[in-house]
Amino acid sequence: MTTEPQSALLEQAMRAIARIDLAGARRYCEEALHQQPGDAAAMHLMGIMIHHEGGKAHEALGWLERAAAHDATNSKYQNSCGVLLFEMGRFQEAAQAFYRSTNLDGGDGLIWNNLGNALLRLGQAEDAERCFRQSLAVMPGLISAINNLGLALKFQGQLEKAAICFQEAALHQPGFVDAHFNLGELAYYTDDMEAATRYFRRAIEIDPNCRPAYASLAQVLHDQEKPAEALALLQDAVRRFPDDADLEFALRLQLSSMVPAWHIPMINDTERNRAYDAALRAAVSPGDLVLEIGTGSGLVSMMAARAGAGQVVTCEVLPALAEAAVETVARNGFSDRIKVIPKKSTQLEVGTDLPEKADVFVSELVNIGMLAPNMLQVLSHARQKLVKPEAKIIPAAARVYGALLECPHLARINPVHEIEGFDLSYFDRFRSPAYAQIDLAADPHRFLSAPFTALDFDFCTEMPMRDQRRLLISVRETGVVHGIAFWFDLFMDNTTTYHSSSVSRTNHWKQAAEFFLAPIAVAPGDELAVEVGYDNTRIWFKPIR
Structure with missing residues (x-):
């Protein structure tokens, strides 16, 4: 390649990127770096070019970080690092990069908007709101910042203000x-x-x-x-x-x-029932107003009334269950103190459905893998709108554990492949896409790793609606990993804990298993990289190859 001035080479590289000529862009960047190895602008452009190539995020980030290190006064380099870190799901590091960028150039609304997005992913809605407002202060017409401000307000429960932001964004664009x-x-x-x-x-x-x-x-x-x-x-x-x-x-x-057939075994779960009963007896003071979400049979509401609640308000979205709960409550003599409302909890209103905000809030929304769809959102709404700031919350927290699982007999149908010499893979579409139930007390299996802590949840505070992290799990036995077995502890309060690892035959949850699409052979000393995360729908475990 003919030697050209450094600025011309970089201009040629940018033009090549614009016309999606990535090979050409790479040649110009490499020539620029050959001429001036310490040129931060060339490093930055190389990182952008590699990112455009796709699938090489870590290599691209290396170039961007080198550019930022060589020229620590350039806000764009820090911003580019933040953008790529955000795309990689490394939100804390992205926020730090955006902070550095705003310190270098506080007049760029796009950077404030980026910082707000990172903070929102970290669950820091109030700080995110301030960033979006700053973005709009320096760049009033930035529609994405108006929209994102709405998201921050929604996360804080300010739904009417959030709607105004979304409507304004749609009106202007x-x-x-x-x-x-x-x-x-x-x-x-x-x-x-x-x-x-x-x-x-x-x-x-x-x-x-x-x-x-x-x-x-x-x-x-x-x-x-x-x-x-x-x-x-x-x-x-x-x-x-x-x-x-x-x-x-x-x-x-x-x-x-399908019809929720799990209600019958659930009310027969002695350990679950006794944990809720003990927590309610400890939490409820005479005359308290108790809010329960998810009436079901009415069992937990009656426990609250028996513990001394002055009134229990409980809601049930399924009309048939709500009707059955009303009859069950009446048969047990609690109609004067238990009010069953056939609504979603997000439809309840203080002053209409509840006389005031509740003193005690109890729910049983978890499923076999602990986190049920919309559970965090429902709990967040209740804390913000329906219960007192000092209310006692049951359960208060949860911890999810896991272990590498070898379980051939269940892996055969998760997913469904060949059965008795026949291809039944088309039938797999009827298998639930959620994690499978496993009974570790009865189902033949082996753990190929020691149990590990996967996730922690605090139901008394606001948590991000989505999070994920990477775990390195040490293998302790030779075998074939078919997936991850996992279970949870429900911390009802400081003294009462329900363990879903229980081997009791009345344990209706049993345990959960996330089966991988393909088995993985392992040996002692191996480390298996796994992504563990959750969103508003489920918890997941994915092997990282």
Whole structure:
């Protein structure tokens, strides 16, 4: 290549990136670095070019970090590091990079917006709100910052203000799909299904590639008791986007919908019942107002009344269960103190459904893997809107444990492949996409690692609605890892803990297992990298290759 001035080489590289000539961009960057190895601008451009190539995030980040180290006064280099760290899911490090960038240049609204996004992912909604407001102070027309301000306000429970932000973003930029999607999410959250349907359909009209809108619209249709329409929508979405795991999960969930038959074994779970009873006896003072979410049979509400509550308000979304609970409460003589409301908890209002905010808040929303769909969102709403700041919360926290699992007999049907010489893989679509139940006291299995702590949850405080981290799990036995077995402790209060690892035959939860798509052979001394995380739907474990 003919020697050119450094500035010309960098300009040529930027033009090559713009026309998606990545090979050409790399040649210009390499020549620029050959001429001046310490040129921060060339390092920065090399990192951007490598990132555009895809699949080489760590290599790209290395160049960006070197550029930032060579020129510590350039805010753009720090911002680029933050953007890539954010894309990699390293939100704490991204926030630190954005902080450094704002300290160097506080007048760039885009950087403040980026910092707000990182803080929002870390669950720091108030700090994120301040960043978005600062972004708009220096760049008033930044529509994404208006939209993101709405997200920060929504996370803090300021739903009306959040709606104003989303509506303003949509008004100023009618084709801004995020605003319409967020309005749909907000409408769904407040149970305005007609509006939610309208906004999600509009988001899909604006951008047919807005994948989350398909799953959200299907959820709205499902909640409106339109299962055939929801199924058709999801089937179409999966045909459009065959590699989208979230849409596939939503489709599988719709296909596997069934009557909640677990209510009967649940009320027969002696250890679970006694843990709730002990916690309520310790928490409830005479005359307290107790709020319970998820009435079911009415058992926990009656425990609260028996413990001395002056009044118990409990809600149940399924009409048949609500009706049964009313009758059960009456038969046990508690009708004067237990009020069963056939609503979602997010529809309850203080002054209408509750005379005042509750003194004690009890729920049993967990499933076999601890975290049930929408559970964190429901708990957050209750803390913000329905219970006193000093209210006692049952359960107060949870810890999830796991271990590498070898379990051939269950792995054969998770997923379904060949059975008795026949290809039954098409039948696998009817298997629930969630984690499977396993009974570690009865199902033949081996642990190929020591148990480890996977996740901690504090139900008394606001937590991020999504989080993930990387674990290195040491292998202690030779075998084949089929997945992760996991279980949990529910900390009812400081003295009472329910252990889902119990081997009792009445333990209705048993334990959970996340089976990998392909088995992994291991030997002692190996370390298996696994991503563990959660969102508003489920906990997951994924091997990292």
